[in-house]
Amino acid sequence: MLIWLILIPVIAAALIGLLRTPGRATAIVSATLTLILGVWAVLSATFCPECCDSSCWSAFGGSTLQFRLDLPMSRIMVLLSVLVTFAAILGMKAPNKDAERSWSISALLLSTGAIGAFMSDNIISFYAFHELALIPTFVMIGFYGRGDRRTIGWTATIYLGLASMVLLAGLLLLCAETSAWSFTDMAANVREGIVPTSTCLIAALLLVGFGTLVSLFPFHSWAAPAYASAPTPIAMLHAGVLKKFGLYGLFTLAYVFGPACTDLFGCWNNVLLVLLLGNILWVGYVTISQTRLDNMLGNSSVMHMGYIFLAFAAYVASGASNELAFKGASLLMLAHGLTIAMLFLLCGQIESQTRTLELDSMGGLGSKLPALGFLFGLAGMASIGLPLLANFPGEFTIFISCFEGWTPGAPQVDGCILGTIAGWFGNLGPVQLTLIFALWGLVISAIYMLRAFRRIFEGNTVLATERATRLSCADIAAATFLALFIVLFGIIPPAL
Amino acid sequence: MIQNLPWLFLLLPLVVAAIDWLCFSKCPRTAAGLSTLSAIATFALCVAYLNGWQTGTPDIYTWLPTATEGMTSLSMGLVTDALAMRMMLVVTGIGALVHIFSLGYMKGDSSNLSRYFAGLSIFMFSMSTIVLADNLAMTFIGWEMVGFSSYLLIGHWFHKDSAADAAKKAFITNRVGDFGFLIGILLTLAVFGTITFAEMGGKAAGIAPALLTATVICLFCGAVGKSAQFPLHVWLPDAMEGPTPVSALIHAATMVAAGVYMLVRLQVSMGTEAFTETACITIASVGAITAVLAALMAMQQDDIKRVLAYSTLSQLGYMVMAVGLLAGEAAMFHLYTHAWFKALLFLGAGAIIVCCHHEQDIWKMGGLAKLMPLTVLCFLMGTFALIAIPGFSGFFSKEAILHAALETCPVFFWIGAGVAALTTFYMTRLCLVAFCGQARDHGAAEAKEAGPTMLLPLLALGVMAIISGYGFIADFLVPYTGFEAHGFELGLPFYVSMGSLALGIIAALLVYGCGKRTTDPLAGNCLSTALRKRLYIDTIYDKGLIGGIQEYGAQIIEFADAALIRGVIVQGFAWLTAKFGMLLSWIQNGSLRGYALVAGIGIVIFVFILAFTIPTL
Secondary structure, three states: OOHHHHHHHHHHHHHHHHHOOOHHHHHHHHHHHHHHHHHHHHHHHHHOOOOOOHHHHHEEOOEEOOEOOOOHHHHHHHHHHHHHHHHHHHOOOOOOHHHHHHHHHHHHHHHHHHHHHHHEOEHHHHHHHHHHHHHHHHHHHHHHOOOOHHHHHHHHHHHHHHHHHHHHHHHHHHHHHHOOOEHHHHHHHHHOOOOOOOHHHHHHHHHHHHHHHOOOOOOOOOHHHHHHHOOHHHHHHHHHHHOHHHHHHHHHHHHHHHHHHHHHHHHHHHHHHHHHHHHHHHHHHHHHOOOEHHHHHHHHHHHHHHHHHHHHHHHHHOOOOOHHHHHHHHHHHHHHHHHHHHHHHHHHHHHHHHOOOEHHHOOOHHHHOHHHHHHHHHHHHHHOOOOOOOHHHHHHHHHHHHHOOOOOOOOOOOOOHHHHHHHHOOOOOHHHHHHHHHOHHHHHHHHHHHHHHHHHHOOOOOHHHHOOOOOOHHHHHHHHHHHHHHHHHHHOOOOO | OHHHOOHHHHHHHHHHHHHHHHHOOOOHHHHHHHHHHHHHHHHHHHHHHHOOOOOOOOOOEEEEOOOOOOOOOEEEOEOOOHHHHHHHHHHHHHHHHHHHHHHHHOHHHHHHHHHHHHHHHHHHHHHHHHHHEOEHHHHHHHHHHHHHHHHHHHHHHOOOHHHHHHHHHHHHHHHHHHHHHHHHHHHHHHHHOOOEHHHOOOOHHHOOHHHHHHHHHHHHHHHHHHOOOOOOOOHHHHHHHOOHHHHHHHHHHOHHHHHHHHHHHHHHHHOHHHOOHHHHHHHHHHHHHHHHHHHHHHOOOOEHHHHHHHHHHHHHHHHHHHHHOOOHHHHHHHHHHHHHHHHHHHHHHHHHHHHOOOOOEHHHOOOHHHHOHHHHHHHHHHHHHHOOOOOOHHHHHHHHHHHHHHHHOHHHHHHHHHHHHHHHHHHHHHHHHHHOOOOOOHHHHOOOOOOHHHHHHHHHHHHHHHHOOOHHHHHHHOOOOOOOOOOOOOOHHHHHHHHHHHHHHHHHHHHHOOOOOOOOOOOOOHHHHHHHOHHHHHHHHHHHHHHHHHHHHHHHHHHHHHHHHHHHHHHHHHHHHHHHHHHHHOOOOOOHHHHHHHHHHHHHHHHHHHHHHOOOO
């Protein structure tokens, strides 16, 4: 049954490619079908696990495929994938018919790869599906990108290709040492005490491999240029969905390992804490100094990954018992995917209206196109963590999770600066201390997002915004679709 | 079912805001009517509750449940105790009046009316969330949402650069405060083991004092941002770019008082023993500094709204000082009377501004007492309450704070008395210049009395400005359980406050006479310039912190990111790889003889290894 989530887009892509059916229309039909099927599968797997057990999920023509939705995070990720795929395809505006076909095929394959990876139980197919999804990204940047597309495309290809090799080495080593090739087997083996011996090496390979794919500092420099250059639907799908693969992988392995995950990843946890502060503070300030909207959004997306890594560090530190960290990370991944996809979508529309993305050459667009201003404001506010919008529950849960299980000691003043700060608040542990610094990111993100909104939508209209024309309902349909879910998940965080 | 009625305080405005914004952008009058009706409805509900109409405990909505035993789960519940419900009376009462006033004030702005009223409704929702919250996480939700609605309403005329900048400044400054507030919430969770107010009581005793101090000061940071205390006070004067009714509701009566309310709520639930001496001195000092600085700056403002804005800052400083002196009841009493008379002053100023054709400079007004007597009379009621003339509401609450200060720490008493004199001076200056003498500009000369939608709220607030301090109403309504309004008693506080009142009035009369002057005689010297430039604090922030450290810092990091990470590390790695490839390519030079030679050597080595390392062969 789950196989149809993969087959439908592949069939649609084949129809477009081989039988030359209309690109967008076919893609929309396919995306609608996967949306319905995906939402239904996620809901029934969550609320009625007995309706359809693993054999019914993964049965296909007599044989059993290794797809499942029993991990909480894979349900969230599949939900995210089908939602963003639908919006990306609905909001797609290709320059001509041929481009429309290749854009549609790429978007469909990208989402197939992502969904396949999130549903795979087999670790090799988990890896292979992600590789499949990367290919259309590279191709689309190379052929239809903005700016210096060849350099950017090749940089991303080589960068992510190398990362994947490192990751593959880590995964193979892990599989070999636990003698398991699927997450289910691995969990069973770990429970029986078959744990890897070269943990520090494996953890390093996994963190670098997965980390690069999620643009962990200092392996982040591919991300912002690639997103800025990629065509809108590809940027939406990659930043919104595919990028979460790395975090999904880390969390799933930690979940599979259970209490033993501290032994596996604990070796690098303090390093990870420093690196994720690099994401939040360093990249945060890089974001502040961006002058183009697309670069700013790309960097902001890199920055927000820091909070999810923070949740991962808290989860690992607690020996996989910190339910809040896991939950917060899932919620924030879902929310971030929806928001960043919506922001890239609107960014594309702003560009098509004003033919520029330089913040300084815009202004007053809110008076010309109030609907666009409203939607961008909503997505921007969501991304800086306003309550009642999707990102807030995730972020807040992560903050709380970092203090979960920590009991304050008597305050004391230690020698070094960090020790003094930690001592002040009653001997903070590394995770708590990192969180205190990470919270400054809330101020940083408010600064760059409000500044961008101020420059684009507020003030007097200028030459570039004067020529903006009215948007039709079709233009804002995709963004409205995402906005609905951002509000829904903000008020009722999905309990998956 | 019926016990869940208090949820209407939250849901009604929220739903109305959504409907206004999405459905009625084309018919703004319906939107305005709907919003106003919802505000009046919540006010009625609040009055019903205060008259003893209790229905039981409202249900709790757990929006983030956790399965693990002992793990924090996040929920929303409502506190409907006296402190909360009486604060709700201020919020919904002034809220309803401001809605009605806005109907008249915003008449000319019909295109964006639905957005304006949606903003007001979001504000009513968020403020009610803060007031009724039963835990700090829910307070934080309301906290952020009032910040957002304030952003929305300050930037209502966002095509104006000044309004857009002011809105951004308000939001970001508040975020700086929230940074501390959030740390405080997390520390509370760790230290007290709970963020629910009802469960905090009595736990402070077993906690190390230094830790309590850290927790309380971090929580106080939130109040510093929201209640615009020094050093984060800079956003409030700029917030006057918003429509005047918004200034009255959000930036005078309710939202800016949320910080004080939150602190008092904490004092009530944690117990005063949680507020250690260090924390108290910090809080009281910040309040006192704000009160003095703001009162000084108010003396040299020419914009009628700015005078009132600085006066709000100064009064908030008073309340925060009282919280620091562990006199929460006095702080809430002052919050309560201040809300009515300051809303009155702002709405009065709004009526004056509209009637003078959007003129805000007091030096271009003059002689308004004859042209719009009712409005000016109401404004004077507010002024008398603010400068604490005996018999008006502000007198009683200010006495309460001065009493508390004298009992706890006399330094703060004398600071309070000094601020009272300054307050009297700048308010008398404002009234003399704007209302007496002759009109100095044609806008003021053509002024007429405001219409009924504006006058009625003014009259209602005027009555409240007088009576809200008296025991018969204050004992019933002051938002503090078991509080009795201070009766009038002769003593040092009374004599000192009468002295400062007389001093302020006489000084202002001497300097400004009866409104005959056309320019400020105090202007021109360096002290006056410094006060007009807000003691250069904003300049230091703009040029130093934001324009300097933040901008250049961000540029440097951007440069380092590009040069170091993208340039040296990534490109360097690529360069090394390329060079290594070149090195290897030298082997593949295409010469057959070379290949044959290498192959020959290889075979020899291979045979050598076979022959010598595997002897059994």
